[in-house]
Amino acid sequence: MDSTQRRMIAVAVAVCAFAxxxxxxxxxxxxxATTERLLEQRLATIGRSIANNIQSSLALGLQFADIGTxxxxxxRASDGDELITGIDVFDTGGLTLYxxxxxxxxxxxxxxxxxxxxxxxxxxxxxxxxxxxxxGIAVQNHFGLTVGHLALRxxxxxxxxxxxxxxxxxxxxxxGVFAVTASLASLALVAVVRRLDRDVQTLEAxxxxxxxxxxxxxxxxxxxxxxxxxxxxxxxxxxxxxAEARSxxxxxxxxxxxxx
Amino acid sequence: MIVxxxxxxxxxxxIYLRLAGVIMLAVMAALAFNAFLSHRSFERSLAPExxxxxxxxxxxxxALVLKAVAHGVAFDELYGVEQKFDEVRSEMPEIASFAxxxxxxxxxxxxxxxxxxxxxxxxxxxxxxxxHANAPGPAAPRRIGNQVLVSLPVVAPEGPLGMLHIGVxxxxxxxxxxxxxxxxxxxxxxxxFFTLELLHFMAGAxxxxxxxxxxxxxxxxxxxxxxxxxxxxxxxxxxxxIRLLESALERxxxxxxxxxxxxxxxxxxxxNERPPGLEAAQSRLAALGxxxxxxxxxxxxxxxxxQLAKIxxxxxxxxxxxxxxRPFLPAYAQELAVPIAVLPTQVVVGLPIALFMLIVALAxxxxxALCERVGQRRLMHWGAWVAGxxxxxxxxxxxxxxxxxxxxxxxAGYAAVFVAAQAYVLEHADAxxxxxxxxxxxxxxxxxxxxxxxxxGILADNIGVRPTFGVAxxxxxxxxxxxxxxxxxxxxxxxxxxxxxARDVLSLLxxxxxxxxxxxAAVPAKILLTGAxxxxxxxxxxxxxxxxxxxGRILMTYAVVMVVVSPLAAxxxxxxxxxxxLVGGGLxxxxxxxxxxxxxxxxxxxxxxxxxxxxxxxxxxxxxxALVSEVCAVEVARIGEGPAFGVYRLLxxxxxxxxPIAAALLAVWLGERSAFVALGAFVAACGxxxxxxxxxxAVRSGAAAAST
Numbered sequence: 001m002d003s004t005q006r007r008m009i010a011v012a013v014a015v016c017a018f019a020x021x022x023x024x025x026x027x028x029x030x031x032x033a034t035t036e037r038l039l040e041q042r043l044a045t046i047g048r049s050i051a052n053n054i055q056s057s058l059a060l061g062l063q064f065a066d067i068g069t070x071x072x073x074x075x076r077a078s079d080g081d082e083l084i085t086g087i088d089v090f091d092t093g094g095l096t097l098y099x100x101x102x103x104x105x106x107x108x109x110x111x112x113x114x115x116x117x118x119x120x121x122x123x124x125x126x127x128x129x130x131x132x133x134x135x136g137i138a139v140q141n142h143f144g145l146t147v148g149h150l151a152l153r154x155x156x157x158x159x160x161x162x163x164x165x166x167x168x169x170x171x172x173x174x175x176g177v178f179a180v181t182a183s184l185a186s187l188a189l190v191a192v193v194r195r196l197d198r199d200v201q202t203l204e205a206x207x208x209x210x211x212x213x214x215x216x217x218x219x220x221x222x223x224x225x226x227x228x229x230x231x232x233x234x235x236x237x238x239x240x241x242x243a244e245a246r247s248x249x250x251x252x253x254x255x256x257x258x259x260x
Numbered sequence: 261m262i263v264x265x266x267x268x269x270x271x272x273x274x275i276y277l278r279l280a281g282v283i284m285l286a287v288m289a290a291l292a293f294n295a296f297l298s299h300r301s302f303e304r305s306l307a308p309e310x311x312x313x314x315x316x317x318x319x320x321x322x323a324l325v326l327k328a329v330a331h332g333v334a335f336d337e338l339y340g341v342e343q344k345f346d347e348v349r350s351e352m353p354e355i356a357s358f359a360x361x362x363x364x365x366x367x368x369x370x371x372x373x374x375x376x377x378x379x380x381x382x383x384x385x386x387x388x389x390x391x392h393a394n395a396p397g398p399a400a401p402r403r404i405g406n407q408v409l410v411s412l413p414v415v416a417p418e419g420p421l422g423m424l425h426i427g428v429x430x431x432x433x434x435x436x437x438x439x440x441x442x443x444x445x446x447x448x449x450x451x452x453f454f455t456l457e458l459l460h461f462m463a464g465a466x467x468x469x470x471x472x473x474x475x476x477x478x479x480x481x482x483x484x485x486x487x488x489x490x491x492x493x494x495x496x497x498x499x500x501x502i503r504l505l506e507s508a509l510e511r512x513x514x515x516x517x518x519x520x521x522x523x524x525x526x527x528x529x530x531x532n533e534r535p536p537g538l539e540a541a542q543s544r545l546a547a548l549g550x551x552x553x554x555x556x557x558x559x560x561x562x563x564x565x566x567q568l569a570k571i572x573x574x575x576x577x578x579x580x581x582x583x584x585x586r587p588f589l590p591a592y593a594q595e596l597a598v599p600i601a602v603l604p605t606q607v608v609v610g611l612p613i614a615l616f617m618l619i620v621a622l623a624x625x626x627x628x629a630l631c632e633r634v635g636q637r638r639l640m641h642w643g644a645w646v647a648g649x650x651x652x653x654x655x656x657x658x659x660x661x662x663x664x665x666x667x668x669x670x671x672a673g674y675a676a677v678f679v680a681a682q683a684y685v686l687e688h689a690d691a692x693x694x695x696x697x698x699x700x701x702x703x704x705x706x707x708x709x710x711x712x713x714x715x716x717g718i719l720a721d722n723i724g725v726r727p728t729f730g731v732a733x734x735x736x737x738x739x740x741x742x743x744x745x746x747x748x749x750x751x752x753x754x755x756x757x758x759x760x761x762a763r764d765v766l767s768l769l770x771x772x773x774x775x776x777x778x779x780x781a782a783v784p785a786k787i788l789l790t791g792a793x794x795x796x797x798x799x800x801x802x803x804x805x806x807x808x809x810x811x812g813r814i815l816m817t818y819a820v821v822m823v824v825v826s827p828l829a830a831x832x833x834x835x836x837x838x839x840x841x842l843v844g845g846g847l848x849x850x851x852x853x854x855x856x857x858x859x860x861x862x863x864x865x866x867x868x869x870x871x872x873x874x875x876x877x878x879x880x881x882x883x884x885x886a887l888v889s890e891v892c893a894v895e896v897a898r899i900g901e902g903p904a905f906g907v908y909r910l911l912x913x914x915x916x917x918x919x920p921i922a923a924a925l926l927a928v929w930l931g932e933r934s935a936f937v938a939l940g941a942f943v944a945a946c947g948x949x950x951x952x953x954x955x956x957x958a959v960r961s962g963a964a965a966a967s968t
Contacts, residue, residue, distance in 0.1 A: 007462040012283055014458055019287040019451040020294060022718070026443050027298040029722035031305070034436055038309045045316040045351060049323070081316070166305045173297040177290050185286030192278045200501055207504040224478070231481035235508050238484060238552055242515040245548065249526065249541035 005193050012185035016178055024174035031170070032163045039083060039159060043135040043152045044124050046077050050087070051139050051150055064139075064147045065097050074100050083154050085132060089139065091148040113151060122146050132156075203228060275467065276459060283455045284448075291444055295437055303433045311401040311410045314355060314426045317348040318412045322424055325360070325414050335421045336368060345371035356407050357427035363391065363420055374427060375405030382425060387411055391420050406430055446714040446813055449820070453707050461573045469569075477505045484552035486513040516554045519545060567747055568688040568697050574742035575681045576704040578644055581651065581735035582674055583712020584728060587811035588720040589613065590798045595725075596660045604928045608660055610795050610920035612667045617790060617920075619671035620678070621913030625906065627679040636687070637748045639680040644743060647673025648736035655729035673736070684746065706826075709819040717812020725808075764899045768907050773891035773957060777884060778908060780950035781843050783915035784943045785850065785880055788873065790919030792854055792939050793818055797870060800932040804863055814863075814870050821874030829882040836890045840954040842883035847947025850876025854940015861933050869936070880947075 050073055057067045074087040078100045089098040094109045113134060116127040124137045136151040203224050321344050328338055345358040349371070357378070360369040365383030367374075381387060381404050391413045401408050407427035414421045480486075486509050523545050526538050535541075548554075593609045600608050631639045650669030657663040681701060689697030719728040768774050798811040829842055853872030857865055888908050889896065896904045926935035 004467070008279065011279075011455065011458045011462050012286065015283050015451055015455045016286060016290055018454055019447055020290050022447045022450075022715070023291050023294045023298075023444060025722065026440055026447070026718065027294070027302075030436060030440055031302060034302075034306060035309055038306070038313050041352070042313040042316045045313070045320070048351075049320050080319075162305070162309070166301055169301045169305075170298060173301065174294060177294045177297065181286045181290035181293070184289075185283055188282040188286065189279060192275070192282055195278075196275060203501050204504065207501065207508070224474075227475070227478040227482065231478050231505065231508075234482050234484050235512055238486065238512045238548070239515060241544065241548055242512070242519050245541045245544035246519055246522065248537040248544060249522065249535045250537060 004196075005190050008189040008193050009186040012189050013182045016182040016185055020174050020178040020181070024170055027170050027174075028163075028167050031166050032159070035162055035166075036159055039154065040126055040135045042081075043084065043154060044137060046081060046084070047087075047124075047135065047137045047150050047152050050074060050077055050089075051137055054089070054139050054150070055142065058141045058147070064091065067098075070098050071100075074098060083158050084152055085155050086153040088134075088151045088153070089148060090151070092146060097148065109151065113149075117149060125149075127151075199224065206232075276456070279459055280452070280455050284452055287448065287451045287455075291448065295444070299433060299437055302436060303430065306433060306436075307401060307403075307408050307428075307430070310354065310428050310432065311408065314352060314410050314428055315412060317352050317355070318410065318424050318426050321345065321348060321358075321360075322412055322414050325421070325424075326416055329416050329421060335362065338369070341369040342371050345369075354428050354432045355426055356429040357425075359425040359427075360414070360422055361425065362422045363388070365423070368422065372427075374425070375407045375409075377404050378407075378409065378425070378427070381409065382423065387423060391415075391423050403430065442813060443718055443809060446718065446809075446816065449816070450711045450715055453710050457572075457576055457704075457707055460569075461576075474502060474505075477502050477509075481505060481509055486510075486516065487553050487555045488513050512552075513554050516545075516548060516552075519548075568685065568700065570742075570746055571681055571684050571688075572700050572704045574640065574644075574739045574746070575677070575701065576708050577735055577742060578640075578647070578674075578677050578739040579705050579708035580712045581647065581732040581739070582670065583708050584716030584719070584732045584735070585651075585654075586713040586794060586815055587717035587798050588725050588728065588808045590795055591802050591808065592725050593660050593663060594799065596657055596663055598659045598661065600661075604924070606924040606927045607921060609799070610924035611660070612663055613790060613794055613920040614917050615664055616667050616671040616674075617913065617916035619668055620675045621910060621917060623672060623675040624679055624909070624913075627676050628683070630676075631680050631683045635748060636680040636684040637743060637746045640677050640684075640743045640746070641740060643673040643676025643678075643680060644736050644739050645673070646670075646676065648733045649673075651729050651733035651736055655726040655733070677739075706819065706823050710816055710823060713812040713815035713819070714809075715812070717807070717809040717815075720808040720812075761903075764895075764903050765907050767899070768892065768895055768904060771892060771895060772953075774888065774895070774908075776950055776953040776957075777843070777887055777891060778911045780946045780953060781847055781880060781884055782908065782912040783918070784946040785847060785877055785884070786912055786915030787919040787922055788850060788854065788939055788943045789877065790916045791923030792873065792919075792936050793870060795920040795923045796927065796932050796936050796939075797866065799927075800936065801863065801866060803932065804861070804866075806863055810863065814867055817867060818870050818874040818877075821871055822878045825875050825878035826882050829879045830886075836887070839883040839887040839890065840951070843880050843887055844947050844951035844954065846876045846878070846880025846883070847950060848876070848944050849947075850874075850880065851940045851942070851944025851947055852876070854936050854938075855944065857933055857937050857940070869940075873940075 050070075053073050054064070054067060054070060057069070058064060070089065074089070078084045078087050086100045086104070087098075088096050088100075088104055088109065090096045090109050094114050096104050096107050096109060099105050110127070112127045113125075113136065116125040117136065117138075119125070122138045122140070124135070127134050127136070132153045133156055134151040134153045136149050138146045139148045139150055140146050206228055321341070324344055325335075325338060325341070329335055333339075341360060349355045349358075356372060357374045358369075358371040359367050359374050359378065359382065361367050361382045365379075365388055367379065367382065381402065390411065393413075401410050403409075404427075406429060408430055410426045410428065412424040412426070414424055488506070488510050519541075523538065523542055526535050527542075589612060590609055593612050594605070597605050597608050599605075603611075627639065634642075647670050650666050650671075650673060653666035653669065654663060657666055685697040685701050716728055716732075719731055723731075793815060797814055798808070801811040801814060802808070829846070832838060832842065850873045853869050853874075853876055856869040856872055859865055885905075885908075888905065889901070892904050892908075923935055923939060926938050929935075930938060
């Protein structure tokens, strides 16, 4: 049964690897998604305070393209959080009006941002497709009309770094759990297979006995006992009848004929 | 032999249950332990992220306080701080408490309940030192009770004013892990099926063969069949025991042979020298020969059975590859949709599924002929390669147009593997084991339908749809390794079986009972399966802001219900009348499953609906094939079972192709939920029509029989 034991261990290892691997994968992606969500919410909160600032300026009658204090507010917000790589404010046509990066001024925003805005409508949006992802919110005036958008660009490396570190931690934990449970499962499976071995050994002992059908210790145990008894009874009867026929040949026939 | 087989079945089932139980316990322990370790990691790594996030919210409170103080309002007399707390909390529901303390740590403004021990923490030297250190950022977050407290110094140009403390409930990590409960349960269910499949693949077939061989030897001995079979090889698992049993049988056989030789030798002796009891011995020898079987016999190997079992692994792995795509294919097609002539977008989205089903239906007769020419193994090999290529190309599809082309490759590969596997079962199963062979075939497909969509949905949600196509390609190509283990018979020398011609088709269609089974039962059942389950459910679940994993779970529910109910229904469908009631009742029930969505449109309703559809389909489909044999007895006798079933299967599969298009057209008109309801109502109506047709037929037959 060595081969069967090896196969059982392979089954235990494969199933534990699948279950722990899938659970590890789920944990990792859950962590990554949660971290991304937390970062996006954090950026959205910062963005909202800037948007409130813009809204206050618009309420005072300033033009959207002519808010003098806005660049300083944006710079402060950008410097206050290491995650933020830059902040842009652009009109509904996608033209950048304010930016913490001078080179971006008067430039059109990336197509991925416009696509994200089109999907989100007046809600907050997130653009992942670009090399530099961004979290954005619509800037509305006091009448609820969207006059432009604000985008906070962030570094994907920060998210990746955090995910990598936790990913390693989760992977180490998963490998440990896999090693322990696969070993335990293998041992338990081997124990189950040994029971099958014992059943076979019981049967073997009964067969090795001079008369298996009459070997009480061996044939009264195990799952094969009924089949073994029927087998032994028929074999014993046939052997007895053959022996009787042989001895019959050597002795005188009985007067009242042959009985079978 | 029957008693032996039954005992074996019970014994083998007992071993299976123990083995599967042990593995399941280990898997559950692994998942629980893994969840515990992940919880610790999550708590440690996410707490700082949450702290940074609430700091961003806290900044707006701090700015408001500083602005008010700058305008001359005393720190103790601020108005509207609690309202600002509420405003921030509406954006960050994980916040459990707010407290604004003065420079001594005394609470001035508070919202919600701070944890026990918080007042002491606010007044602690560590916190007050952070305030006077004049650092702009928050102090390091501290866990107090069941909250993580983030403390932000509020410092005006004139000096420190106080500290803003925001408490975050640490149970947010528990909630994150709870959100994964469904996925972990899916992993557990799929692990159970994988376990059973692997047990069968790696050990079950051997154990089964060994136990069968043991039972056969026991039966031979118990029934007195002592004839030996030269060259019989015992199964390795019970080799020593079987050899012992065989030697006991051989001893009896040899004893009989020796007795026969002795009797024969004695008969050749002169009369006066013959032993006195020769006649009695001769008569006993004859009696023994009548009662038992001696001599030699042909070895009856179980090689065919072992070869038959080999088909399960490649078939399972290959079908699993296709099933992975079920929960996300419609959404993927929707993402890649481009305007095509006058076709509405919904129809364009349904085209990849419809075309796949159409190719599978139409390619099968031709592939059957090709299989005879090139052999099953080679055709399976080609099929797996072609499908693998199709999956890889589907992962890189740029629009729905090229997706159609790549899915056609997948369909051709699927049809090839399906036809070759079916031919393999037919070739390696004799009349007695054919049912078992097909149970093996259907079992592999059913287990793949349980495991595939659920895992595919989870993968699509986490790693993305395109990489999941890559996983499907890897599985299709991995099946090649198992296909290589199949025996290569090459081309078949035997004449090819008769194919259905136009006259056969017409004669079958002229049979009103056959027409009732196909038009009212088989085709509508398939329309509901592909239209509602494969097309509408994944799209509808996404609109409910569900996920592809959710769509996968729902499709898994359907498959699990089928796996559980089908054998029960098949066991009940023994008489024609019962078959008809099962088919009709099943259709009505599955239709009502669709109508159930009228009760509500939430995910729970979709689960319930698909579950009821599954029960109905299991009842109906199990009995449909058996019913075809019954109602087409005359045609089967004339043209053969193969052609009759060929026509039936072709029509049934055309229903598969029709389903997504019908569902898409209904969705254009009514929307996805109502389209599901409409399809359900249509199938329920078909079920009623089937019941009526069969009852009227039965009454007419009864009347005709009575009049004759």
